[in-house]
Amino acid sequence: MARRKRLQGHPLHRPFRHPRRKDRAPGGVERCRGTDLVDAERGRILTFDLVLKGGEIVFPGEGVRTGSIGVRDGRICAILDAAEKAQGRRVIDCKGRWILPGVIDPHTHIGFGDKENDWSSETATAALGGVTGLLSFWRHDDLGSSTGPWRAAAEARSAIDFGLHFGVTSRRHVAELPALAKRFGVTSVKVYLMYKGATGAAKGFTEVDDALLYAALQAGARIKGGVVGVHCENTEVIPLFREPLKAAGRDDLAAWDEQSPGFLEAENVFRVAFFGEKAGCPVNIVHMSSAESLEIVRRLRRPGRPPIHVETCIHYLSLTRDSPLGPIGKVNPPLRPQADVDGLWEGVRTGEIATIGSDHVPRKRATKGPDIWSASAGFPGLAQILPVLIEEGHHKRGIAIERLAAAVSRNVATLYSLPGKGMIAPGYDADFAIVDPDATTTVRAADYPSHSDYSPYEGMRLRGRVTHTIRRGEILVEDGVLAGARGASGRYLHREP
Template structure:
């Protein structure tokens, strides 16, 4: 007698590492146990995915859900719901803008307690690296952080101090011994600080003044310096939300000579340009800023060449009132975790013919491999039964009321997308279907397999 599975997804086109193929996939005890042209066994639940592409559920490596402490901005509950609505099954939450920041074991455990109660999907946590917590890195590693995050410039949050050169050198040596990566927000502190101060002193606060205060050289210079520290210390380095093609080139060159460095980028650096930001206003303010069309074209070339390792959302919401005012002075951050996969399908696959398998790698497989998360990130036997069912050619216009964020705000509201997530399945359990959250929180803590 054949085994009775928990779930069989039938008749879909599976987006597997080797490419899309029409097949059935079975899940038992939360894991993928069989993939075949036709599975003859039965199951407790069967999903007919005819007409759908079945992607591995996405993992967002860079979100700010701000919980605990700034729950008026976003919460783990609302953020994880939004992630699931976009085909996501896991996220890695940044050590800020929660309050207190995740700089020691005590505050890690406070965040973990919230996630255990409220997260719809699986989760991992970043620890912070600042001048004040070098003695806490080991205890954060023991808690199971997936890596550490640091800022070369002002972070926007006073309690999360920027990483000076001493902290970078000593911290990277420590992380190399711990076997954990460091992700750095790379913008030159002195140039951004002084250009911003001069602009404010002269009452220059428009969008163009903001761009002028954070020119491309601020990222390019700092990426080069962080690579030098990583090369010297042997620390695994990840450049956060890389925004310039020149900086990507520096990462590629360093990797070719053996430096363990990679980069993530964010959808808005590939989708939006500086003129879009001028039109949209403060809802599209972020740091580093969105660049010009020429750079965007070069960024797509870098992605097509495989030089960008993974795509995240850098979902960084705030109370909308913090976006009211002069552009240079308001909060910088974009809400986007619900739209990463549809945006990549629209702008990468449909517009630029990026293969679906590459999109699955950019949004799921690569990020889990970089952070050594076992059993996540691809449709293969032995992996978690994580799927995003997608109507690949379905067109829709993003409406504010369909967003699951605490504040229904995004620069993509009103934009047209082609590729709609209809159902999200986490470890064999449907958590989102046809526009609704259909599960209680079932997220689990993800730890790296070091």
């Protein structure tokens, strides 16, 4: 097993303030007050519903410590030192494996494949990858009347916990945001600058402009815990590059990058961050693809101004414009050169990029052609988050696993106000991904129940195999296989910061 950083008497984290308070018991044990747990020194063995025994516990952003975890009633009840004995109705031997917080994917598009069944197929796929929660974008002309039925559809089918972001495409949406946020517990929105002008009109969006962006930022500033995410691409300049490429007969994946080069994203990043400062609103640059965009953020961040959050996605950390994918590699923003991949990884290493998602779109391969210009944009990736990050980030680049865990758990929960999620501490939900860090996963789309029938990662051998996924104490995946019948046991994440 790869070398790991250890915690030596380190205070683990600031605990979630659940009504059941925690104590640090003798011998380094952490436990919930008000239970009948008694440590071994007093002659009894601790008893739980579930025990994760003798694993390498990954505390996001802080370190790794060998120990066991006790679970009761779907919550973490105790963190035990390696020598502490415990028993449970079910015990999973985690020796030689990482115990990570369950992944919370902040960037998915459920309903873009088979709308009737996506919540079932895609959340089962997510569970196979150690994902215990996700946030999906919900876009509709009338958010007030449509969100309730969409939430109900998810509650009837989702295997994992889920929440929503609202897509803002009109002034009506902006006017209704405060009431919608309170009603549905949705504190995050997304503005699509790629749908300005003719590009947006072709999809039926006629109100997306800089005024809508600024109005959304003003509304976001009035919502407690509000975050405005923005898709940054300057679509007004894209035709200047696209038409000569099409005229030259270009039909390769690199042409998609050349028609929307990284500096067109960076220009929009500057505008969004500058507007965010003037409006007093935190901004989130979603699916950042360009190293130049990250440099713009570095220049603009400073004390006293609203935060500039940055999210990237696993494909911008593992695939390039030169990957042999053809039209299936079409995505917005485009895949970039290797230099951008390396630059974004440095942002992950330093923590300047705080969150990482998949931008999962579960369409069929048949929509990805016949050429780069007519192919649909986006591709699946929910189940590959951990294997890609462990292979590309930990094994190849030496980034600490606790840094990667923070980017897909703690930081997501903090940014999006998800109480009880994203940490390993007493009182938090018992959401875990158990991973063999050196075992290999070979990606095959056929191994997943997703509506998608292909993967841009097809055939890749990635170190970091998810063996178990546990959501609120329930084992969803065991030995890499979905456990039992797929059920609708996921809960809606209503956010009230």
